[in-house]
Amino acid sequence: MKFYKDHYDVIVIGGALAGLSSALMLADKGLDVLVLERHNLPGGLATSFVRGGVEIEATLHEMMSIGNKGNRLKVGQFLDDMGVDVDWLEVPEAYHASIPDVEVTLHPGFERFSKEIDAVCPGTYDKVNRLMKLCLSVYNSVNELSIHPMSKVQMLLKHEAFVKTAGYSAKEVIDTFELPQKAIDLLSPYWIYVGGPLSTLPFTIWAFLMADYIGYGSKVPRKFSHELSLKMAEKAEAMGVQIEYRQHVDKILVKDGKAYGVRTRRGDEIYADYVICSAYPNKVYTSMIEPASEVPEKAFKVVNGRQLSLSAFTVFLLLDKEAKELGIKDYNVFRAKTMDTDKIFENYKGLGPYNYLTAICLNLANPGCTPEGTTILSITALPRVDAWKKVSGEDYDKVKHEVAKAMVEEMSEYYGVNLLDHALEVIIETPMTIAHYTSMWNGCIYGYLHDMKDHIVARLQTAEEEKIIDHLEFSGAHQISGNGMGPAVTNGRKAAKNVLDSIAKEKERA
Ligand SMILES: Cc1cc2nc3c(=O)[nH]c(=O)nc-3n(C[C@H](O)[C@H](O)[C@H](O)COP(=O)(O)OP(=O)(O)OC[C@H]3O[C@@H](n4cnc5c(N)ncnc54)[C@H](O)[C@@H]3O)c2cc1C
Structure with a gap:
């Protein structure tokens, strides 16, 4: 046969x-x-x-x-x-923001999210809620247009908010709401899930992210x-x-x-x-x-005209105690030295120490995910691929351990416990691991960078021409x-x- x-x-x-x-x-x-x-x-x-x-x-x-x-x-x-x-299991919160001058846990649901930001930045409720509703409108448009492309005229008639905001970056649209910087900082952490700083990230992309995660919450499979x-x-x-x-x-x-x-x-x-x-x-x-x-020549022009986005560097720690015994209270912590996403993006071009980390404790959404009396914590940074490409085979182990150590120390400081004292297993995943495991180009997990020069709207319009x-x-x-x-x-x-x-x-x- x-x-x-x-x-x-x-x-x-x-x-x-x-x-x-x-x-x-x-x-x-x-x-x-x-x-x-x-x-x-x-x-x-x-x-x-x-x-x-x-x-x-x-x-x-x-x-x-x-x-x-x-x-x-x-x-x-x-x-x-x-x-x-x-x-599917529900993720219990949006995120805990551990950012300069603020420690706050925010939850999904536009109302609740806006109220929680208002509690830290009084007087911002209406503006944040309006901004979230604008995000929802753009989200609905993108969902429709990604499956059913339409002419510019149809788009204008049916998707006004989407069309009006499409030419602007997330920063430009957020700025029109005249929010205090602290509120903007609290609205910013998810930028990392799409990988472009707010100054160049199309509002369309940021709006999609916020409407989905904040509007509806997120899930993980048991x-x-x-x-x-x-x-x-x-x-x-x-x-x-x-x-x-x-x-x-x-x-x-x-x-x-x-x-x-x-x-x-x-x-x-x-x-x-x-x-x-x-x-x-x-x-x-x-x-x-x-x-x-x-x-054809055109194929190289298309790919060379785009920038690769981010990869990932993760340290997994299997810990010898329950989360609450270790002071781990939140599913998802964004820990940042700055909320200036341009500065974070710049920092991600190097090999650390990284100034923006996310720590996930899966047990808090999925209590049975590790044996009783243990906890899994993953700490992630999302560096750009270029610096990692230049690390030689000889230096790789040293660089990897240095980067991981700094990340574990940063989160140990946040939780107030030396995480390594409780580690049963430490596993490090680098851009190289990802490239090796999936064959993804340079270990890039995010595809091409979304920015104002390579905007989703343009990509929708040129999709046909890009069929090589x-x-x-x-x-x-x-x-x-x-x-x-x-x-x-x-x-x-x-x-x-x-x-x-x-x-x-x-x-x-x-
Ligand atoms: C640390 C980390 C955290 C993440 N967190 C999240 C998150 O919280 N939420 C989220 O939504 N996403 C997250 N992602 C991203 C998400 O995992 C990916 O975007 C998604 O799984 C990609 O799916 P894919 O099918 O496009 O590609 P991949 O999963 O990359 O799969 C490509 C597949 O193609 C195969 N392949 C490639 N080349 C060949 C070939 N020549 N012949 C045969 N097979 C081939 C590979 O072996 C692989 O199985 C995360 C990623 C990482 C690394």
Whole structure:
């Protein structure tokens, strides 16, 4: 019996959230799909690892766009529709801001959030609440437009707030509300989830983030992000998708400007009408297209015109006591030496010590996630990729341990306890770990930087022109919806929709 069929409708490269979302949506429409994943497990970054006999969430802090049963948001609804039944747990708060001159815990819900900021910055309730409502309006528009692009005139008629604010940075729009700096600082911590300083981050992106996380709160799967990816893979297989692990795709086969298959590292040539690829366009255009002569000059212009966004550096500490015994009270702490996001962004260009950290204690959302009497704490900084690329093999261990040590010391100071005295396991994840584990370009987890020169609105408008090779679609953080697990699902759906639209068009033409 042959291992692969002679032909598939679609080959998906990468069996993580984006790729699996594409596969689910296409299988649901009756297409014959093959997923090729280089690792021996599905999920990519949506995974966990085991140390000292304890399973540990590898990445997820909080997932957006899920919503509650009966009132699902975009991603939650898609998963429900596909029959991917995940046990979602609510994250108990938005964040604790441990920033210069303020210590406060803020909760989701526009009303509550605005009141809590007002308690620290009296007189700001109305303005913050209005700003959040503006964010919600933009959020609703982006959700619609990311799936159903429309003409500029239609956009103006239907999405006024979105159009009016689209040309401005988050800072510029926030400034029009004339809030005191302390309130702005309290509104800023989530910037890190999209990776651009507020001065250059399009308001559209910031608004989306705030409306989703503050408006609806966030979730985590009881059995970690791997519950999500495993269940997606199981469901896809149940729907007839063939998933093959340990199959690294080396080449995408192209003839006369059109993709027609792939070649794996093992040497298998597999054919399909369409290819959907999770690898970054940078990787694809520089080394995956065969023959290389099929890559037009324009492809390099598109990728070189974009800046890579952030990677991640995380220290995981499995601790020998319950969270409350260690003074850990909040699920998510943003600890900053400054809330000037330009300064933080600059600091992230280097190798530390980092001036902006986030610490997650998963036990506070998911009490059974570690054995009784223990706690898992992850401390993360999100550096840019360039400095890490320059670290030599010889220096790597030294640099990694120095950066990790400074991060643990900073959070030890915050909690008032020497965390290392309680550490049963210490695990360090660097941009190199991420590059090695997922093959993501330079370990970049956030795709391309969103800034005012490379704005989501422009990306929506130029998406068609940026289709360089026919029948080749991309899905992953590098696509329009950007980074994060929720957006990965949306990007995967969008790639699948592009394939379905193209099939429909070609049928019409035939
Ligand atoms: C420390 C950390 C914390 C994070 N926290 C959050 C959070 O709180 N909330 C959130 O929403 N997101 C978070 N993220 C980001 C989130 O994990 C990712 O954005 C998302 O999981 C990306 O999914 P993906 O499918 O686009 O890509 P990936 O998960 O990167 O997967 C790509 C897949 O493609 C495979 N692949 C690549 N090249 C090939 C090839 N040539 N052949 C075959 N297979 C290939 C890889 O093996 C991998 O499985 C975090 C990430 C990190 C690192």
